[in-house]
Amino acid sequence: MRNALRALRDTFRELTGTADAATRFRQLQRRLHPRTIAAHDELLDWAIAAADKDAPAPQSASLAAEGLALRAKALHHFTGRLAGSPLRVLVHVPPASVSPAGYSAYTNLAQSLDVLGVPTLAQPFGAPWREALERLAPNVLLTSDHRVYLDDIDHDALTDYRQSAPLHLFLTASPEGGADAPLSQRLTRAEELGVRGYMSWHARESLTHEDYAPFHDRGLPILSVEFGANIVDFYPAPGIRRDIDYVFLASSNRSKWDRYADWLAPILRERAGFVDGPGWRHARRCLLSDAPPAAQRSILARARVGLNLHLASQFSRPTELNERTYILAACGVPQLVDRPALLPRRFEEDALFVADSPAAYRDLLRTILARPDAAEKRARAALRTVFDRHTTFHRAEAFAQELAALVCPAYTTAQGDAPCPSCAG
Numbered sequence: 001m002r003n004a005l006r007a008l009r010d011t012f013r014e015l016t017g018t019a020d021a022a023t024r025f026r027q028l029q030r031r032l033h034p035r036t037i038a039a040h041d042e043l044l045d046w047a048i049a050a051a052d053k054d055a056p057a058p059q060s061a062s063l064a065a066e067g068l069a070l071r072a073k074a075l076h077h078f079t080g081r082l083a084g085s086p087l088r089v090l091v092h093v094p095p096a097s098v099s100p101a102g103y104s105a106y107t108n109l110a111q112s113l114d115v116l117g118v119p120t121l122a123q124p125f126g127a128p129w130r131e132a133l134e135r136l137a138p139n140v141l142l143t144s145d146h147r148v149y150l151d152d153i154d155h156d157a158l159t160d161y162r163q164s165a166p167l168h169l170f171l172t173a174s175p176e177g178g179a180d181a182p183l184s185q186r187l188t189r190a191e192e193l194g195v196r197g198y199m200s201w202h203a204r205e206s207l208t209h210e211d212y213a214p215f216h217d218r219g220l221p222i223l224s225v226e227f228g229a230n231i232v233d234f235y236p237a238p239g240i241r242r243d244i245d246y247v248f249l250a251s252s253n254r255s256k257w258d259r260y261a262d263w264l265a266p267i268l269r270e271r272a273g274f275v276d277g278p279g280w281r282h283a284r285r286c287l288l289s290d291a292p293p294a295a296q297r298s299i300l301a302r303a304r305v306g307l308n309l310h311l312a313s314q315f316s317r318p319t320e321l322n323e324r325t326y327i328l329a330a331c332g333v334p335q336l337v338d339r340p341a342l343l344p345r346r347f348e349e350d351a352l353f354v355a356d357s358p359a360a361y362r363d364l365l366r367t368i369l370a371r372p373d374a375a376e377k378r379a380r381a382a383l384r385t386v387f388d389r390h391t392t393f394h395r396a397e398a399f400a401q402e403l404a405a406l407v408c409p410a411y412t413t414a415q416g417d418a419p420c421p422s423c424a425g
Contacts, residue, residue, distance in 0.1 A: 051294035058238035083117035252279030
């Protein structure tokens with residue numbers, strides 16, 4: 001009865017134009033196509049089962065074959081590329097239940113640094129700190145400028161470790177309003193912690209904005225480590241037929257509710273597809289949190305199009321593309337996306353289907369579904385772009401080079417495998 005009354009109130013608010021974002025998102029969820037809801041768990045079970053099977057070898061001319069060849073080339077190029085780096089990096093990783101985005105970003109960074117040859121250890125929340133410090137003997141610690149992360153650190157262990165070894169602390173550079181406390185308080189806290197500098201998931205182009213002036217004024221460097229595709233986990237899955245009209249993988253992010261309602265409501269109501277992510281009430285078991293990456297690859301391989309939307313804050317200046325943009329491209333999925341400011345700087349116009357309005361978004365979806373050959377052509381272009389320029393290895397390599405120059409100025413990449421003189425021993 002309570003849910004029925006809420007539904008009636010939500011409908012009234014919608015009809016009278018008084019619906020807030022939460023009301024609009026609840027209405028959107030109620031109106032998902034019935035087959036989207038009914039088939040979710042069956043498709044999830046199929047994807048998990050498919051993850052355990054060996055895929056057939058793809059035909060040499062197929063998109064999947066090209067993607068696998070590009071992946072092999074990239075992994076060969078990056079594996080051990082930074083062996084001899086003076087860095088030893090401890091990466092603080094939250095559980096997905098605390099921060100799905102943080103878990104993905106820090107895990108990808110740790111894994112990519114490790115493949116590059118940089119000694120790296122992921123430090124999960126709740127794990128013993130003294131043991132990790134003794135095991136790795138790190139000279140860099142990466143974590144977030146947020147109380148939830150900082151409270152998980154054993155600061156006594158860090159203090160003791162720093163008595164005998166250098167440990168450079170880098171936090172995420174969150175502008176005013178972007179973390180747990182006012183920026184002035186966080187900068188004071190950072191000084192007390194002995195912070196060496198900052199890192200940002202935002203693109204380098206955006207880090208000169210006035211939002212970051214307080215960091216620069218204190219002489220604190222900010223290093224960029226943008227999102228990218230982790231090609232250890234994400235690449236085209238061969239031997240699977242595209243038979244799902246669309247896949248939309250995203251959390252029910254509160255800041256996106258109005259955009260979901262404006263851009264997706266008619267599509268999700270009129271067409272069946274696969275919608276999944278933390279917070280979607282029909283997805284009590286969730287592909288993004290309860291299944292391995294191979295299951296995501298399998299689901300995406302069945303998608304005729306991958307739907308993608310960005311935050312409103314990503315349109316005013318070139319801050320970032322969400323991780324999903326790169327994952328869809330790496331998996332060879334035709335992608336329908338809006339137009340955040342950074343998009344034309346990272347992908348050519350003919351690599352994605354880009355819409356400037358909800359109406360154009362719906363029209364382009366019909367075009368993609370009606371013209372699979374044209375859709376695959378763009379998917380191939382995006383695939384080539386992401387493997388050529390936008391993997392997490394590209395990001396981690398550039399980040400590690402900048403980080404090494406700060407931590408150990410005597411080190412240069414020209415030294416190859418030779419140890420850095422000032423870090424020897």
